Amino acid sequence: MTLATTSLPAVRGSLKADAPLGPLVWFKAGGVAQWLFEPKDADDLSDFLARLDPAIPVMALGLGSNLIVRDGGVPGVVVRLGKPFARVEQVDATSLRCGGGASGILVSSTARDAGIAGLEFLRSIPGTVGGFVRMNGGAYGRETCDILLECGVVLRSGERVTMPLDALGYTYRHSILPEGAVVVSAVFRGVPGEPAAIQAEMDRIAAAREESQPLRSKTGGSTFKNPDGHKAWQLVDEAGCRGLRLGGAQVSEKHTNFLLNLGDATSADIEALGEEVRRRVKAKSGIDLEWEIQRVGVQSPSRKWEGDYLKEQKS
Numbered sequence: 001m002t003l004a005t006t007s008l009p010a011v012r013g014s015l016k017a018d019a020p021l022g023p024l025v026w027f028k029a030g031g032v033a034q035w036l037f038e039p040k041d042a043d044d045l046s047d048f049l050a051r052l053d054p055a056i057p058v059m060a061l062g063l064g065s066n067l068i069v070r071d072g073g074v075p076g077v078v079v080r081l082g083k084p085f086a087r088v089e090q091v092d093a094t095s096l097r098c099g100g101g102a103s104g105i106l107v108s109s110t111a112r113d114a115g116i117a118g119l120e121f122l123r124s125i126p127g128t129v130g131g132f133v134r135m136n137g138g139a140y141g142r143e144t145c146d147i148l149l150e151c152g153v154v155l156r157s158g159e160r161v162t163m164p165l166d167a168l169g170y171t172y173r174h175s176i177l178p179e180g181a182v183v184v185s186a187v188f189r190g191v192p193g194e195p196a197a198i199q200a201e202m203d204r205i206a207a208a209r210e211e212s213q214p215l216r217s218k219t220g221g222s223t224f225k226n227p228d229g230h231k232a233w234q235l236v237d238e239a240g241c242r243g244l245r246l247g248g249a250q251v252s253e254k255h256t257n258f259l260l261n262l263g264d265a266t267s268a269d270i271e272a273l274g275e276e277v278r279r280r281v282k283a284k285s286g287i288d289l290e291w292e293i294q295r296v297g298v299q300s301p302s303r304k305w306e307g308d309y310l311k312e313q314k315s
Helices: 042-051 104-113 120-124 129-135 195-212 232-238 267-285
Strands: 014-020 032-038 058-061 067-069 074-080 088-092 095-099 148-154 160-164 182-189 249-251 259-261 294-296 303-306 309-312
Touching: 042 148, 042 182, 058 182, 067 267, 088 104, 095 104, 104 120, 104 129, 104 195, 120 195, 129 182, 232 267, 249 267, 259 267
Parallel strands: 032 074, 058 074, 067 294
Antiparallel strands: 014 032, 088 095, 095 182, 148 160, 148 182, 249 259, 303 309
């Protein structure tokens, strides 16, 4: 990627140019970030964004579990919240304040130790608090909107705001958080519970995931949203896509709403396979599957889209 010559503001954290993103996402594929910023704290992030040219795009990156980074890379600044944002602390008998970089496993385990039930489902979502809040992450009948009280956000302008639940406009796997905003904290509330019972529920969820999902593969989690009244995996299966391959990408045979990188897949392979699945499901059932996985960045300059397929450009 050609780097901009724009002078970026000084930071106290880490700011790297032309940083590979493939190693940071679950698919282990994709291009580079024009700039990768890991702020030291929320003030560092706020100061940086306040002084950053407003024309430069900003994107937050969590664990990269539900993300396709396109092969041409991501222009602008990618913000990754590291250890300073991974803390979880108890607020009261049933509430936790969680950093935007804290994992679902850490949040649910802290809740268990504090005797707070109702947050067990976060154990099953391979992401961070920032991603849960932005996407209304959920699993096993529960969603972020069921437990969120408020979140701390650094807007693209650098302004720090606290947003209550009703300001996020939650729908299925969607919020109205502004583009370029970064979630740096959230307060979750559960109900009183016994640690042993909470652990038992977490174990049940973990076992169910292990049995039904290809957790040990290079994957991006659930690929498509469940349409009203339907299960995405069932529609994919009925369209004959179980095990379907394109380049180094494959539809999982264990769970057909998961795409896999078999080892050498490009992000173009993975995304084109998803589009082919969408085409076949539409032809079979008449239903338009919507992507749940976020796709960011630009296509490789040597390729272009033609209909539902990715073709090599002719020289």
